[in-house]
Amino acid sequence: MKNAVLLTGHFPQQKRRPSLLWVSDALQADGWHVTHVTVGYSWLSQIITDRRLAALGYRPKPGTHILSPSLTAIYGLSPLHPFSTKNQTLDTLLRPAHGLFPAYWSGPLRAPLAHADLVLIESGAPIMLAPLSRRLAPKARLIYRVNDDIRLLGLPRFLSRLETKYAKYFDRISTASPHLARRFKGFAPVSIDPMGIPHARLKQTPKDPYGNRATYEAICAGTTQLDIAALTRIATARPNWRLHVIGRLKSEPPQLANLIFHGEQDFDTTLAYIAHADIALAPYTDAPGIEYQTSNSNRILLYRHFGLPILGPDRLCHPSVPSIIGYGAPDALNRCETSPKRPEAIPDWADLARRLTEHSPDQNPVQNPVTEPPFEVATPPANA
Numbered sequence: 001m002k003n004a005v006l007l008t009g010h011f012p013q014q015k016r017r018p019s020l021l022w023v024s025d026a027l028q029a030d031g032w033h034v035t036h037v038t039v040g041y042s043w044l045s046q047i048i049t050d051r052r053l054a055a056l057g058y059r060p061k062p063g064t065h066i067l068s069p070s071l072t073a074i075y076g077l078s079p080l081h082p083f084s085t086k087n088q089t090l091d092t093l094l095r096p097a098h099g100l101f102p103a104y105w106s107g108p109l110r111a112p113l114a115h116a117d118l119v120l121i122e123s124g125a126p127i128m129l130a131p132l133s134r135r136l137a138p139k140a141r142l143i144y145r146v147n148d149d150i151r152l153l154g155l156p157r158f159l160s161r162l163e164t165k166y167a168k169y170f171d172r173i174s175t176a177s178p179h180l181a182r183r184f185k186g187f188a189p190v191s192i193d194p195m196g197i198p199h200a201r202l203k204q205t206p207k208d209p210y211g212n213r214a215t216y217e218a219i220c221a222g223t224t225q226l227d228i229a230a231l232t233r234i235a236t237a238r239p240n241w242r243l244h245v246i247g248r249l250k251s252e253p254p255q256l257a258n259l260i261f262h263g264e265q266d267f268d269t270t271l272a273y274i275a276h277a278d279i280a281l282a283p284y285t286d287a288p289g290i291e292y293q294t295s296n297s298n299r300i301l302l303y304r305h306f307g308l309p310i311l312g313p314d315r316l317c318h319p320s321v322p323s324i325i326g327y328g329a330p331d332a333l334n335r336c337e338t339s340p341k342r343p344e345a346i347p348d349w350a351d352l353a354r355r356l357t358e359h360s361p362d363q364n365p366v367q368n369p370v371t372e373p374p375f376e377v378a379t380p381p382a383n384a
Contacts (some may be wrong), residue, residue, distance in 0.1 A: 001070075003033050004020040004357075005109075005140075007126040007133070009040040012073050014056055015266045016222070016247065019147055019195055019352070020122055021300060026353035028070040035112040037074045039105060040125035042081035051248060057264075064108075070146045074112065078104035078288060084156045091156050098156070101125070102132050118357060121170075123148050143356060146175035146184075147296055149289050152225060165366040174356060177292035193356065196349035197301050198267075206272035214242035214258070216337060218311075219273045220281035221299040223247030225290065227313075228254065230283040230327070234311070235259040238333055243281065246270050274302050281337045282312030282324070291315050294324065307341035308327040 004027050004114035005150050008020050024034045038060070043054060053059065065073045075117050079100040084091055109129070113119065113136035121130060123146045134142055144167070151160045167173060175181050176195045210217050218241050220231065224246070235243050235256045245253075245261045246269075253261045262273075274280070280303035293301065294316045303310050304323055310316075311333075314326035322340060325332050 001031060001033050002117045003035065003112075003115050003134075004120065005035045005037060005112050005116045005137070005211070006120045006122070007129055008122040008127065009038065009052070009121075009124050010122075011056060011060060012036040012067060012071065013039050014233055015264050016270075017267045017298075020120065020145070022198055022349035023353045024071070024195065025198075026348075026350040027357070028068075029350070030353065030357075032118075032357075033070050033072070033073060035072045035116075037109065037112070039076070039078075039101075039129065040081050041075075042078045042101075044083075046077065051250065060220050066312065072112070072381045074108055076104065076108050082128060082159060083171050084154055086154075088157070091158075095156070095158055098128070098158075105129055106136075109133070110136055116140040119143070120145050120356065123150050123163070124153065124155065125159070127166060129164050130162075132171045133225070141171045141272065142169060144170045144173045144188075145356070146173060146177070146180050149180060149292050152285075152287060152289055152379070173367055176295045178295070179289070179292040180261055180296075187334070188284070191355070193352055194347050195202040195298065195301055196347045196352050197298075197305055199348040199350075201267070201271070202305065204240075206268060208270070208276040208384060209272045210242075210276055215240040216242070216278045217276070218243045218279040218336075219245075219272050219277040219301055219308075220245045220283060221270050221302065222297075223249055225285045225293075227283045227285045230286070230313075231259060231281070232256065234281070234283075234333070241279070244273055245281075246273060246301050271302070274299075275306055277306075277308060280308035282310050282316060283315065284313060286313040286315060286327075288315075291318075294318050294321055300324075301346050304344045305346050307343035309336045309339035309341075311336050 006020055006024060010018050024036060027034050030337050062074050062076050068071050080097055081101055082098055113133060116137045117140055119137050119140050119142045121144050164187050167184060170188050173184045173188045173190045174193045181190050181192060232254050235258050239258055241258060243259045247266050248264050282300055284293050310324045312324055314328045317324050317326045327337050
């Protein structure tokens with residue numbers, strides 16, 4: 001049995017299922033043993049009641065846990081984890097103390113990395129563990145999976161600088177986004193490896209959760225980089241829409257009768273809201289760099305699978321994804337109401353897992369200098 005180690009900020013049993021959890025499932029189905037290592041937390045996370053922990057609904061127990069014959073979970077609290085004070089001067093002064101983070105993980109990671117054939121490091125705090133991973137797993141294939149632009153996540157600025165500084169440790173840098181791939185040109189082999197959806201979980205349409213339906217039911221299936229002001233504007237402009245938001249919030253939500261916040265939900269519940277929606281919402285913060293979410297957003301891929309018109313910032317619009325309607329488009333809200341559903345065929349998560357375990361770079365069609373489109377991650381169902 002081959003061994004994969006995943007270094008991520010997520011938990012294997014959390015309600016919201018980001019991409020590496022699906023990749024983990026696919027690897028296990030393909031005969032791999034996966035060690036899922038949750039990093040990026042410290043004793044400070046316990047003291048300040050870190051919102052990421054609150055979203056779990058329970059307090060995770062540090063240590064090594066055997067979840068199944070093919071899945072081991074490791075969770076630890078380092079003395080300090082990478083965080084930003086929102087003050088650049090103070091962040092700079094704290095930079096030396098952040099060395100406690102990789103120093104702590106040198107112990108818990110020693111055994112799993114010694115037996116690893118593949119190590120996947122996800123963007124974010126795990127990038128600090130790249131040198132350690134290379135040292136403890138010298139023969140393993142080391143891949144940096146860039147699922148987010150960490151410059152937009154409110155993390156210390158030094159983390160984004162480490163991405164290029166530590167690129168030399170990786171056998172490959174993988175991302176679904178041409179926008180993110182450009183950042184690594186010349187630093188390491190880069191491949192465009194599209195995100196996916198769980199085909200097996202989508203074979204049966206779930207029960208309609210909306211009950212007594214409004215004229216238009218709109219779903220926002222996630223709160224990452226959420227623009228609350230944009231949601232408020234939409235809800236106010238369209239009182240005949242009912243807007244449903246799934247995910248944890250950083251602050252108290254606005255009180256509008258047609259703007260409903262459901263909190264964190266499991267995947268099947270979220271899927272039901274998407275499957276039976278009339279309109280999809282992608283109200284990402286309208287900031288430079290957010291364009292990468294067009295290809296990296298799990299919710300957008302599910303919206304496209306069900307053929308929903310998608311309303312979001314103009315920055316998300318791209319010719320290869322005609323279902324995205326920008327806020328600034330003429331009659332944008334009317335277009336959302338009148339656009340027919342056009343389902344698309346999206347790759348399965350197993351396709352991404354397979355690409356990440358391939359050894360030959362020739363099997364990954366986009367290498368270093370080619371980071372412009374092909375942007376498409378899907379083809380029309382008739383051509384799939």
